[in-house]
Amino acid sequence: MKVVAVYSTKGGVGKTTAAVNLAWEAAKDLRVLLWDLDPQGAATFLFDVKPKVKGGVDALISGRTDAGSAARPTAFERLDVIPADDSYRDLELVMDGARKSTQRIAKVLDSIRGDYDVVILDCPPGASLVAENAIHVADVVVLPLVPSPLALRSLEQVGRLVADTDKKTPVLAFLSMVDRRKTAHRVALETLPTAHRDVIDVFVPATVLIERMGMELAPVGTFGPTSEAARSFAALWGAVRKAAGLKSAGTKKSRH
Ligand SMILES: Nc1ncnc2c1ncn2[C@@H]1O[C@H](COP(=O)(O)OP(=O)(O)OP(=O)(O)O)[C@@H](O)[C@H]1O
Numbered sequence: 001m002k003v004v005a006v007y008s009t010k011g012g013v014g015k016t017t018a019a020v021n022l023a024w025e026a027a028k029d030l031r032v033l034l035w036d037l038d039p040q041g042a043a044t045f046l047f048d049v050k051p052k053v054k055g056g057v058d059a060l061i062s063g064r065t066d067a068g069s070a071a072r073p074t075a076f077e078r079l080d081v082i083p084a085d086d087s088y089r090d091l092e093l094v095m096d097g098a099r100k101s102t103q104r105i106a107k108v109l110d111s112i113r114g115d116y117d118v119v120i121l122d123c124p125p126g127a128s129l130v131a132e133n134a135i136h137v138a139d140v141v142v143l144p145l146v147p148s149p150l151a152l153r154s155l156e157q158v159g160r161l162v163a164d165t166d167k168k169t170p171v172l173a174f175l176s177m178v179d180r181r182k183t184a185h186r187v188a189l190e191t192l193p194t195a196h197r198d199v200i201d202v203f204v205p206a207t208v209l210i211e212r213m214g215m216e217l218a219p220v221g222t223f224g225p226t227s228e229a230a231r232s233f234a235a236l237w238g239a240v241r242k243a244a245g246l247k248s249a250g251t252k253k254s255r256h
């Protein structure tokens with residue numbers, strides 16, 4: 001079982017959007033669990049899962065509820081979600097009060113190691129203990145970068161957080177919400193993937209189709225399968241899959 005943390009210190013950059021679409025891509029041939037770690041519950045909402053955690057996140061982190069029973073099925077085969085509810089507002093405090101506070105997520109995931117091929121963590125923004133937990137357990141950290149002068153700052157911050165763990169977890173950054181009508185975005189597209197070793201050559205365009213996910217309550221590949229956005233997420237998943245050390249999609253049956 002491999003763990004993919006979708007994370008940035010910066011808010012509103014497309015983390016949840018990426019987590020949801022990557023989970024759907026991965027579930028074409030793998031057993032996938034998306035864990036919504038954000039009290040806003042956006043990933044929970046986008047997969048149309050009830051935002052209810054029995055006993056709250058406290059029970060999950062302390063081991064009174066196991067991850068398997070917290071996981072909910074989605075409308076998609078092989079794809080489950082651990083939803084977030086309001087109790088996730090206290091996640092930081094709950095972790096802080098626990099033993100080995102940076103390894104709580106790893107501990108929870110231990111109990112479902114054989115049940116899923118990949119776990120995708122949709123992290124809240126900020127440099128919190130939740131982020132430290134996610135980085136600790138991750139095989140790869142996926143970081144959306146909105147092209148702006150400040151974008152690289154979040155990449156550097158996350159780079160430092162990863163370096164602090166001594167685990168050398170790869171960081172895979174991609175340009176998110178790219179609007180090619182904007183000069184700064186075109187410049188970022190041309191320069192960043194070559195200038196920065198962590199920025200890959202796959203980008204997600206800014207498009208109303210992605211905004212529509214909030215109405216369709218489904219990943220973009222379900223209602224716009226041939227769109228540039230859907231193709232971007234498929235390419236992104238290919239890169240993430242490789243970086244996480246998952247075997248490439250073989251002859252297993254896929255939905256297409
Ligand atoms: N490529 C895109 N094109 C158009 N809109 C986008 C795109 N990516 C994300 N959005 C929109 O931008 C908003 C923020 O995206 P998202 O929730 O994925 O960011 P986030 O990094 O998870 O935010 P937060 O830090 O609050 O968790 C959402 O309304 C989403 O629909």
Ligand SMILES: [Mg+2]
Nearest residue numbers: 015016038042
């Ligand atoms: Mg989010």
